[in-house]
Amino acid sequence: MKKRWLPMLLSAVLATSIVAGCGNGQSAGNSSGSSPSGKADKEEQVEIRIMGYNPESTRATYLKMLEEKLPNIKVVFEFVSLDNFNNVLNSQLQAGQGPDIIEVGGETRLLASAGHLMELTDESFTSKYVQSGLTPFSVNGKVYAAPLQSWHEGIYYNKAIFRENDIKIPRTFDEFIQIHKDLSAKGIKPQTMGAQSWEPMMKQSIGLVNNEFYSNPENQDFDERFNRGEVKLAEAWLPYVEQWSRVITEGILTKDMLGLSNDQALDEFATGKAAMFESGPWDEVTIMKKNPDLELGMFPFPGLTEGPGWLVGGPGSALAINAKTAHKAEALQILELTATPEAQQALVKDNAGSSFLKGVDIDLGEVYADCEEAFKAGNVYAPWTAVWISGNPIVEGYGKSLQEVLAGMKTVKQALEDADNINDTMRKTLE
Template sequence: MKKKTVTLFLSVLILLATILAGCGSDTSNGADKEKENGNDVVTLRMMGYNPESTRATYLKYLDEKLPNVEIEFEFVALDNFNNVLNSQLQAGEGPDLIEVGGEAKLLAKANYLLDLTDEEFTSKYVESGLKPYMVDGKVYASPLQSWFEGIFYNKAIFKENNVEVPKTWDEFIEISKQLTKNGVKPQIMGAQSWEPMMKQSIGLVNNEFYSDEANRNFDEKFNAGEAKLAEEWLPYVEEWARVIDEGIITEDMLGLSYDQALDQFATGKAAMWESGPWAVETILEKNPDIELGMFPIPGKTEGDGWLIGGPGSALAINAKSQHIEEALKVLELTATEEAQKALVADNAGSSFLEGVEVDLGEIYTDSEAAFKAGNVYAPWTAVWTSGNPIVEAYGKSLQEVLAGVKTIENALKEADSVNDNLRKTLN
């Protein structure tokens, strides 16, 4: 929890060295063709960090529409995904289709991903869906459905305590105090992970900083080392930190895992919990009678609020695949309305395919205005070149803020330092 930034930085350097070492490899991967009913069946290996259950309808759709292609899905948990993937790519044994997120730009720069720029299907997606997977104007992955996080709340607890969905950050603080006064834990957080505080704090940054047109180019300047989080984000993250100062998020939550926090929320031991649609099935399994809703993170002034999210992940093709033609067929089929609806059937989100609209359901009614306004953003996946290492350093520093050994300014400076060091390394 209290690892120094230098440790994180060294591990990232090792990861980069592993990636770059494989750039010159001319070995190739791929599965042998099989015979089925007299037709050639090509097996494509797809590696993903989202479980197969979140892709079940989509994979079934691919199976029905591409009878001569068999998808062999390989799930690798996110905390070990990059290590496994990079080892395989370096050995020339990587999967044909790769689920990519914040590491896409690094993989593309290392020449591991196929350039998709001239493929007709890429033109069917809106620019915001492609941008996280572009390097020097070239497209290296095809976006799947969006991901988003807001604040789940127990409607029954809100009603019993006469509190309403907050429209401002002050209201959020006040209803939290009211719930505490009534003997109800206002918000639970699995702060054993560095992610939830990182995401929730950036939700307030979205409201107060990214909503300002004057800051539109900040992320590009940040990539270039011309802007600093500690200088630009500080007042907004300090405003978010009132949840720590007011005892809404407490130090004991550093001992809670994601699953433990989910359980406390689902069983009515807390009124609010931040997460995304992937948690709904488990919540309902634990408590089928829960009255579940989600509202966006509010800002200092009343508005539509913001959700954390954006392109959730994408599918890229291993540049060394022996079955590029068949892999391209998968991405071409994915760029259809039917495939997009199959994707969201098991993992709620919006589509980046032009003209496709998705009804997310009653749980997300309180977030509809935010969706319509396009108030869904996560800068580390959308634009930042070295996004994942930066937010990991930031999130781990916030854990130390909660423990009382660092300041918000320290946390932002740690993230700036990782960005500077990685930029110099890549250059």
């Protein structure tokens, strides 16, 4: 499709969620002429609006740092819930407006192709990040957003329940299944899930795909070939997603979970009514606020054979600058400050993750100790954010089809075929 049609395409597909964690970035020198540590009267402040889909609570320390270090800038953080973020953003961008700085994820390539994002390739901050953090936010070698911290998702578990019932961390998928059966036999709900959202089943199934498919070096070029329409998920992923679907056929995930929101499932886990809950660090603060005494841990998704397991994740969200911002210099100044060790530590203070800034080492803490082996092995991956061009529409369609699998209305193969069809449609539309 020609570029002039991209706004229409965005209207159709940017209603999808970003499906990620967090991100960060920076830019070239002090373009505004104001020193980050200098003083400025409130009358001289420039207002910069940042629109994000991660709540302000997950950015609190970072936003406070911006306020202290950049007195010439008044940062207005606008939170828009994930379910409606792209609808709101797209409406504003189509009107030639929108925030100065945008939190972006898997839709970065679409926004960049439509001319909505400022190119950041030659800004000095770019070289401060490792390439793996920049790739998901690049198009044809040009960088359009700077990564915030990585995200990862696994299985949170109640250590006390595991210990009291002599349950060990599963090293295989069979052991994972057996834990559910053993806890159920004792009258303990093993896993809760807010399946009202399409995300958790999608991610959990890809957790097994990571273990069995992406761990094989022979499949390292699969995602690029998938972008070109040369391979199909319904063929390559089918054996592994069918294995994962045992959590449905063996009654671990149940139809009633389709009525549970993420908040309801989180509350059920935090209050000790369930032993496990799939999520990521963005929910840690809320879980611990609900139950400060909870002994919280996380383990990776296990594979069919024993190993360190895999987490779903990678570069999360990132900061992009609206190409039509009236305050380019100040927006770049924020990104410049963000690409400092101090800012990176501030980001992970409220939303745990690793940093893509060179030389920055992040200690994730005891909660994620059981994931350490997977982290060290580099077993963290989410294909839709790492490589897929039309990642968000594809995984949303796939996730919603998995909801229908749980409801007994579709097969796993049909769910994967739905994802393939979306990929084909998007690819042809963008040609």
